[in-house]
Amino acid sequence: MEVIRINFKEQLPIVYQAIEESDFLAIDGEFSGISDGPSVNTLTNGFDTPEERYHKLKKHSMDFLLFQFGLCTFKYENAESKYITKSFNFYIFPKPFSRNSPDKTFVCQSSSIDFLANQGFDFNKVFRNGIPYLNQEEERLLRDQYEEKRLQANGSGAVSYISPNAPKTPVSIPDDQKSFVDKTMERLEAFLKDEERKTLELEPCTGYQRKLIYQTLNWKFPQGIHLETVETEKKERYIVVSKVDTEERKKREQEKQAREQEKQAKELEELNDAVGFSRVIHAISTSGKLVIGHNMLLDVMHTIHQFFCPLPDELSEFKEVTNCVFPRVLDTKLMASTQPFKEIICNTSLAELQKRLKEPPFKSPKVDSPEGFPSYNTNSEQLHEAGYDAYITGLCFISMANYLGSFLNPPKGHVSARSDIIRPFFNKLFLMRVVDIPYLNLEGPDLLPKRDHVLHVTFPREWKSFDVYQLFSAFGKIDMSWIDSTSAFVSLSKPEQVQIAINTSRYAESYRIQTYAEYIEKKNQDSNA
Amino acid sequence: MEVIRINFKEQLPIVYQAIEESDFLAIDGEFSGISDGPSVNTLTNGFDTPEERYHKLKKHSMDFLLFQFGLCTFKYENAESKYITKSFNFYIFPKPFSRNSPDKTFVCQSSSIDFLANQGFDFNKVFRNGIPYLNQEEERLLRDQYEEKRLQANGSGAVSYISPNAPKTPVSIPDDQKSFVDKTMERLEAFLKDEERKTLELEPCTGYQRKLIYQTLNWKFPQGIHLETVETEKKERYIVVSKVDTEERKKREQEKQAREQEKQAKELEELNDAVGFSRVIHAISTSGKLVIGHNMLLDVMHTIHQFFCPLPDELSEFKEVTNCVFPRVLDTKLMASTQPFKEIICNTSLAELQKRLKEPPFKSPKVDSPEGFPSYNTNSEQLHEAGYDAYITGLCFISMANYLGSFLNPPKGHVSARSDIIRPFFNKLFLMRVVDIPYLNLEGPDLLPKRDHVLHVTFPREWKSFDVYQLFSAFGKIDMSWIDSTSAFVSLSKPEQVQIAINTSRYAESYRIQTYAEYIEKKNQDSNA
Ligand SMILES: Nc1nc2c(ncn2[C@@H]2O[C@H](COP(=O)(O)OP(=O)(O)O)[C@@H](O)[C@H]2O)c(=O)[nH]1
Ligand SMILES: Nc1nc2c(ncn2[C@@H]2O[C@H](COP(=O)(O)OP(=O)(O)O)[C@@H](O)[C@H]2O)c(=O)[nH]1
Numbered sequence A, B: 001m002e003v004i005r006i007n008f009k010e011q012l013p014i015v016y017q018a019i020e021e022s023d024f025l026a027i028d029g030e031f032s033g034i035s036d037g038p039s040v041n042t043l044t045n046g047f048d049t050p051e052e053r054y055h056k057l058k059k060h061s062m063d064f065l066l067f068q069f070g071l072c073t074f075k076y077e078n079a080e081s082k083y084i085t086k087s088f089n090f091y092i093f094p095k096p097f098s099r100n101s102p103d104k105t106f107v108c109q110s111s112s113i114d115f116l117a118n119q120g121f122d123f124n125k126v127f128r129n130g131i132p133y134l135n136q137e138e139e140r141l142l143r144d145q146y147e148e149k150r151l152q153a154n155g156s157g158a159v160s161y162i163s164p165n166a167p168k169t170p171v172s173i174p175d176d177q178k179s180f181v182d183k184t185m186e187r188l189e190a191f192l193k194d195e196e197r198k199t200l201e202l203e204p205c206t207g208y209q210r211k212l213i214y215q216t217l218n219w220k221f222p223q224g225i226h227l228e229t230v231e232t233e234k235k236e237r238y239i240v241v242s243k244v245d246t247e248e249r250k251k252r253e254q255e256k257q258a259r260e261q262e263k264q265a266k267e268l269e270e271l272n273d274a275v276g277f278s279r280v281i282h283a284i285s286t287s288g289k290l291v292i293g294h295n296m297l298l299d300v301m302h303t304i305h306q307f308f309c310p311l312p313d314e315l316s317e318f319k320e321v322t323n324c325v326f327p328r329v330l331d332t333k334l335m336a337s338t339q340p341f342k343e344i345i346c347n348t349s350l351a352e353l354q355k356r357l358k359e360p361p362f363k364s365p366k367v368d369s370p371e372g373f374p375s376y377n378t379n380s381e382q383l384h385e386a387g388y389d390a391y392i393t394g395l396c397f398i399s400m401a402n403y404l405g406s407f408l409n410p411p412k413g414h415v416s417a418r419s420d421i422i423r424p425f426f427n428k429l430f431l432m433r434v435v436d437i438p439y440l441n442l443e444g445p446d447l448l449p450k451r452d453h454v455l456h457v458t459f460p461r462e463w464k465s466f467d468v469y470q471l472f473s474a475f476g477k478i479d480m481s482w483i484d485s486t487s488a489f490v491s492l493s494k495p496e497q498v499q500i501a502i503n504t505s506r507y508a509e510s511y512r513i514q515t516y517a518e519y520i521e522k523k524n525q526d527s528n529a
Helices: A005-021 A050-061 A110-118 A123-129 A136-159 A175-193 A207-220 A246-275 A278-287 A297-307 A315-325 A332-336 A350-356 A386-405 A420-425 A465-471 A497-505 A516-528 B005-021 B050-061 B110-118 B123-129 B136-159 B175-193 B207-220 B246-275 B278-287 B297-307 B315-325 B332-336 B350-356 B386-405 B420-425 B465-471 B497-505 B516-528
Strands: A024-031 A066-077 A082-091 A105-109 A199-201 A225-231 A237-243 A290-293 A329-331 A428-430 A439-441 A454-458 A479-484 A487-491 A512-515 B024-031 B066-077 B082-091 B105-109 B199-201 B225-231 B237-243 B290-293 B329-331 B428-430 B439-441 B454-458 B479-484 B487-491 B512-515
Touching: A005 A066, A005 A082, A005 A278, A024 A297, A024 A386, A050 A297, A050 A315, A050 A439, A066 A278, A066 A297, A066 A386, A082 A123, A082 A386, A105 A110, A110 A123, A110 B123, A123 B110, A123 B123, A136 A246, A175 A199, A175 A207, A175 A237, A207 A225, A207 A237, A225 A246, A246 A278, A278 A297, A278 A315, A290 A386, A297 A315, A297 A428, A329 A332, A329 A420, A329 A428, A332 A350, A332 A386, A332 A428, A350 A386, A386 A420, A454 A497, A454 A516, A465 A479, A497 A512, A512 A516, B005 B066, B005 B082, B005 B278, B024 B297, B024 B386, B050 B297, B050 B315, B050 B439, B066 B278, B066 B297, B066 B386, B082 B123, B082 B386, B105 B110, B110 B123, B136 B246, B175 B199, B175 B207, B175 B237, B207 B225, B207 B237, B225 B246, B246 B278, B278 B297, B278 B315, B290 B386, B297 B315, B297 B428, B329 B332, B329 B420, B329 B428, B332 B350, B332 B386, B332 B428, B350 B386, B386 B420, B454 B497, B454 B516, B465 B479, B497 B512, B512 B516
Parallel strands: A024 A290, A290 A329, B024 B290, B290 B329
Antiparallel strands: A024 A066, A066 A082, A105 B105, A199 A237, A225 A237, A428 A439, A454 A487, A454 A512, A479 A487, B024 B066, B066 B082, B199 B237, B225 B237, B428 B439, B454 B487, B454 B512, B479 B487
């Protein structure tokens, strides 16, 4: 189901219900870009530590816009042994909701935009009809402003006419305001004596001065006049004093309160509209449901960054925030890359995984979708519509989970999202292209592989991969990961070879070799310096 | 006429011709945003110096994309006393043209995007069908690469078969390559003796090693074999040796050269495609025609930045570059704000100006457009399609220029783009909202108004405009320009008041006042420190 700005409020209860009733849900995001600096390969180096990867993605990926969010909810129907799926495609755009609201900027990367354009992505839908959103800080600020305004309005409502419980003692007027207040009182007394005149407009003045006038009048003239603050075209505020009897005063007061209440209700609605799509994420978050994604680190980072809070500086804090926002996540790319799937699934890209899981030993689950929801045909690919990708991701999860059930004693054809057998895959996010750390562990410290067979090599810009392979040709099979155009990591087959390599490099002029440990140590020194 | 990626090449000659035959042309750009930091009012402070304005726009406006370029050419037909207009709407997008081409990123500002969306702007047309472009440096790099490849291909073409004018002396082989070359020669001799075999595939090796083999074989076996370099799937290159007679060799050589020429022609075409829209700007530039724009500083800056070169750091250099790229420009907003128009035109925004110029004493020019070009109806507004805005801008110029003609003796109904009477407006770009410097002078130093009645005021964040006005209430009429939330410029009516204001401020705690001269001096000190 397509959800855009104009049908968002109407669809929201349906979204809430779908989340609430689901056994699990799958998500997917489309972004306006991936990297605003390094090439994608540099962003995902084979020997990144989880910290390095997190910092690089935070630095180079977060200024892009998550502008399509796919959500697919899955609810198992025991009676018919099938899943009911509800898939949503949200278009998202930070339309400024008022003259004073944040005017967000975001970055676009040509290659990503071009890729989506080739998939037929509808940018007009995003930019013309995208749902707005606020992060928590922005929402809080707006709610504070709203509350302040409400209190002030109610307050000034109370002093805008001469209150029955007017102060019994004179207001203390600071010295520098005395002449101003005195002059105003003179004008007022003249006005009250002049029977011809019904209203008096005072001069524009500051909020503080208005407060002094209100208080003084409340004390001096507890009855018979009504005060109201009015704005000029230039936004200067001034007080209008009118003569009124008690009856009239009450009526005016009631009218004013009704107007005020209506205005407040409208403002509250506008505020909720401004929070917009973030409400969906809050609902996902508070539901505590298992959230499935495919290669979902960037999706999780973007979701938190855009709809909750700027990403924290430290990876450990990011893990904490993620545990709050998504208490249970599962990454199908990690699952497919792990035993017992690793052996029988050779390509874990979403499209290939989906195809593979239609073949034995896997079984495609029975799925159905209620009226009004898309019933996607998985044979005609529609990849890169986020709602479809989320749907496919959920299907992949079901097939893999059910396959695990076949190892149980007795075997189980249906494995639920609450089954212990999938517990080992919880809260681990796939780390793309890292050679020796399969996942980011959200529930504790990360794996710390010994990289004692890894070298850091520096060389002239002119070198190509071949030159590096050539350099290590004596050492048998090696692996190489570019860092930038003058350095790379090289992993040797055997740690014993490391010392030999370093020894032979000692007199080389064009290139330099150090161990991974030395490299990390220097890097830490530099970052502490 | 709408010009997008697919019809660009076909339309280019028409665009060139329209530029060539025109008397003058008008341009307008649409951008993905205006400011990536300061509010628009802060970006355009009333007391900016031309340098400050240039530096702010360079810093905060250039990361946006100029994604629609409007061009309207105007050619006067004496016989019928009318202008023939040809209006073009170019959609522009930096689609990466190959795996190795720059993957540009650009910024979008929500409010600008939202504004364009409300005007019905078609973002899909930009992102799916936008014309690519390169700046001069990128083009040069690509041409160099192309040239290098071409030379290399032709070179290796010459050594890829055994040349009749093979070297008469042996090739000198460096020590560390001797064993490699010797081994290769052994394999080759064995191959040549073996009558069963027709071809031999050598091992993949470096470019340098291939060169050594080519040279050695050219010398050792000037006849009877043909060499060709082939690439494996992993992009490793190796040499294939085949036995051939002279006839066969010649045929192969010719085929190869034909293939090579075809490939080069295709690459040259791809290169020109990649230069894309920049070719239109080059044509405008080299035509030397008068280029009209409305409030065109940002248009000029973006055009240069996107299609020529990154903007220089200094304003004086920017003026030089602009004089090269646009030898003659005229800004209709400046014209409308200057004598004798100033007095009779109260609103100089494009839409209002256009309406005003339909009324006496102005006359609407007679215009016509050839088939295939839009004949815009200026009564139903279509503002913010760049081609339409360019068209309107041109019309405004004609009406104002012709009005100037009425002052000549004898009066002239038609003033041409070459008339001396408009010369005073050449090469001056309107400076938006600067109080006392109407334009940026491209032909020399800028006006340097004495700002001896201007104060720089610093105050608490809580202050509103009113508080500042209040502070200076004793001085009569003042003007105020916000710098940021804790400072502003205030101009007094009389320079004599400056010292009084500074004296009274001496003991104030909440605010500080300094003269404009003091402010500039400190600022220069800070930037030199
Ligand atoms: N000197 C040199 N650097 C390279 C070469 N190939 C890649 N690099 C560097 O390594 C980075 C990652 O390269 P690669 O893994 O090929 O990714 P890609 O450039 O995004 O396709 C590049 O941005 C370069 O800085 C090469 O052949 N020579
Ligand atoms: N302290 C204070 N700062 C202001 C006020 N109004 C504007 N500013 C500052 O001046 C800048 C320009 O303001 P303004 O000219 O109103 O432009 P706008 O904020 O873009 O509408 C703002 O970004 C603020 O930093 C005000 O009432 N009080």
